[in-house]
Amino acid sequence: MPESIWFRDDARPRAPRLSRERIVEAAVALLDAEGVAGFSMRALAARLRAGTMSLYEYVKSKEDVLDLALDEVIGEIEPPGAGPWRELLVRQLTQSRQVMRRHSWVPALTATRPLLGPNALARSRGFYSALADAGLSGATLTAAVGTLSSYVNGFVASENTWWDTVRTPEADAEIRGKVTRHLDDHVGELARHAQVDDGDFDAQFLLGLDLVLDGIATRLPPG
Amino acid sequence: MPESIWFRDDARPRAPRLSRERIVEAAVALLDAEGVAGFSMRALAARLRAGTMSLYEYVKSKEDVLDLALDEVIGEIEPPGAGPWRELLVRQLTQSRQVMRRHSWVPALTATRPLLGPNALARSRGFYSALADAGLSGATLTAAVGTLSSYVNGFVASENTWWDTVRTPEADAEIRGKVTRHLDDHVGELARHAQVDDGDFDAQFLLGLDLVLDGIATRLPPG
DNA sequence: CAACCCTTCCGTGCACTGTACGGAAAACCG
DNA sequence: CGGTTTTCCGTACAGTGCACGGAAGGGTTG
Known part of the structure; x- marks a missing residue:
C-alpha cells in the first residue's frame, strides 16, 4: 500500500x-x-x-x-559617490570590471541583450550624470558613455576568454606556450606585449581606460 | 522489392x-x-x-x-591599404562595423571565443602595424589596439540588440515608444540623445571613434 | 459546514539538440 | 582479386526548454 x-x-x-x-x-x-x-x-x-x-x-x-x-x-556595483569626474569614473569602471570577473558569464550576456533592468539603468544614469556634470551634453555625452561601457565590456570579455583558453585543460603552461607562439608567428613581435604576463591585465586596463578618458577630456569645455 | x-x-x-x-x-x-x-x-x-x-x-x-x-x-574586411594612420583606421573600423552589421551574430560570438583564426590575426596585425608606424609601442600600443576593437565590438553589439528589440514583433512603433519611454523614465533627459533616431548610429559611431582616436593621439610622440 | 476557486507545486510528454558508434558503399592500391 | 581508406549517414542516447494538465492545500464565499 x-x-x-x-x-x-x-x-x-x-x-x-x-x-x-x-x-x-x-x-x-x-x-x-x-x-x-x-x-x-x-x-x-x-x-x-x-x-x-x-x-x-x-x-x-x-x-x-x-x-x-x-x-x-550589475546591482553589485556600488553607486558612484562623489569626487572629480575622472576619479569617479575610474573607480566606477574598475568596480564594473571586478564584478564582471567575479561573474565571468556577464560579457557573453551583455553582448546579446538590451540592458533595461533597474540596476543597469541606474548605473547608466550614473555615467550620464557624472559626464554631464563634467560639462558634456547631447550626442557627445551619449558617445562618451557608450564608449566607456563598450571599453569595459570588451576588455573583460577578452580577459575572460584569455583565462578560459589558458586554464581550461591540464598543465596550462603548454597551452599558454602554444597560443603565444601562434600569436607571435602571425601577428609578430609588435604584439609581444599582448596578454603574456598574468598580472598585466590590471595595468593594461587602466592604460586603455586613461586613453579613453583623455579622449573625453578633449571634449570638455575649457576650464 | x-x-x-x-x-x-x-x-x-x-x-x-x-x-x-x-x-x-x-x-x-x-x-x-x-x-x-x-x-x-x-x-x-x-x-x-x-x-x-x-x-x-x-x-x-x-x-x-x-x-x-x-x-x-572577418576575412570580408579588406586589408588596410595606405594613408595617414587616422584615416586608415577610420576606414578599417568603419568596414569592420559594416561587416558586423551584415552578420549580426558576430558580436555574440566574439564575446566568448578567442580570435585566433588567420583572418582575425591578419586584421589584428593591421591594427598593430598602423599604430606602430604612427609611433606607438609597448603596452601603450597594445592598449590602443585593444581599446579600438573593444569599441567597435561594443558599439555594434548594442546597435544590433537595439534593432532586434525594436523590430522583433509586429508594428515596431509601439515597442519603440515603450522602450524609449522606459529609458526616459529611468535614465532621464540626459539620455534623450541615445538611440532615438534611426540614422543616428552612423554619426554616433564616428563620434565615439573620434573620441578614442583623440585619446590615442595624445600618446603619440610629438611631430 | 460545504462548495468553490486560486495559488503553488510538479510529473509527463513533445519536439528538438549535439554527437558517439557503427555500418555501407565506392575508390584506391597492392 | 582482396584489403584499406574515404565518404556518407541512420540510429540511438542523453540532454534541452517548456506546454499541458492535474493534485493538493488555503482562502473565500454561500
Whole structure:
C-alpha cells in the first residue's frame, strides 16, 4: 500500500517555498559555477530542490532568468559617490570590471541583450550624470558613455576568454606556450606585449581606460 | 522489392560532395538567416542536402563550425591599404562595423571565443602595424589596439540588440515608444540623445571613434 | 459546514539538440 | 582479386526548454 497516508508527504507549506528572488540568487550561483553553457532550467531547479516546472510559476522563460540574473549582478556595483569626474569614473569602471570577473558569464550576456533592468539603468544614469556634470551634453555625452561601457565590456570579455583558453585543460603552461607562439608567428613581435604576463591585465586596463578618458577630456569645455 | 537496384541510388560521386569550405559558407548563410539561436547542425546539414553526421567528417564539433564561420566573415574586411594612420583606421573600423552589421551574430560570438583564426590575426596585425608606424609601442600600443576593437565590438553589439528589440514583433512603433519611454523614465533627459533616431548610429559611431582616436593621439610622440 | 476557486507545486510528454558508434558503399592500391 | 581508406549517414542516447494538465492545500464565499 504505497499510497497510504503514512507514506505520503502531503504537507504543503503555507508560504511559497520558491520566489523570484530565490530563483535569481540560485541562477547567479549556478552561472558562476557552470557558466552559460552549463546553465539549464533543470539544473537550476535541482539546486533549489524543486521540480523543473515549478520555476515557471515565477518566470516566463529561461531568457527571463538570464535577464534577471544579469541585472542582479550589475546591482553589485556600488553607486558612484562623489569626487572629480575622472576619479569617479575610474573607480566606477574598475568596480564594473571586478564584478564582471567575479561573474565571468556577464560579457557573453551583455553582448546579446538590451540592458533595461533597474540596476543597469541606474548605473547608466550614473555615467550620464557624472559626464554631464563634467560639462558634456547631447550626442557627445551619449558617445562618451557608450564608449566607456563598450571599453569595459570588451576588455573583460577578452580577459575572460584569455583565462578560459589558458586554464581550461591540464598543465596550462603548454597551452599558454602554444597560443603565444601562434600569436607571435602571425601577428609578430609588435604584439609581444599582448596578454603574456598574468598580472598585466590590471595595468593594461587602466592604460586603455586613461586613453579613453583623455579622449573625453578633449571634449570638455575649457576650464 | 524495395531493395532492388532500380530503386536504390548507389552512385557515389568520385569527388567528395562536401568540403570544409562548403560547410563554412552554408554556416554563414544559416547564421545570417536564423541567428546563433537558430543555428543547428541538423539545419546546416539540411541546407547542404546532406545527412547530419556527414558534417562531422570535416569538422569536429559545432564549436568548430562557429569558429570557422567567424573567421570567414572577418576575412570580408579588406586589408588596410595606405594613408595617414587616422584615416586608415577610420576606414578599417568603419568596414569592420559594416561587416558586423551584415552578420549580426558576430558580436555574440566574439564575446566568448578567442580570435585566433588567420583572418582575425591578419586584421589584428593591421591594427598593430598602423599604430606602430604612427609611433606607438609597448603596452601603450597594445592598449590602443585593444581599446579600438573593444569599441567597435561594443558599439555594434548594442546597435544590433537595439534593432532586434525594436523590430522583433509586429508594428515596431509601439515597442519603440515603450522602450524609449522606459529609458526616459529611468535614465532621464540626459539620455534623450541615445538611440532615438534611426540614422543616428552612423554619426554616433564616428563620434565615439573620434573620441578614442583623440585619446590615442595624445600618446603619440610629438611631430 | 460545504462548495468553490486560486495559488503553488510538479510529473509527463513533445519536439528538438549535439554527437558517439557503427555500418555501407565506392575508390584506391597492392 | 582482396584489403584499406574515404565518404556518407541512420540510429540511438542523453540532454534541452517548456506546454499541458492535474493534485493538493488555503482562502473565500454561500
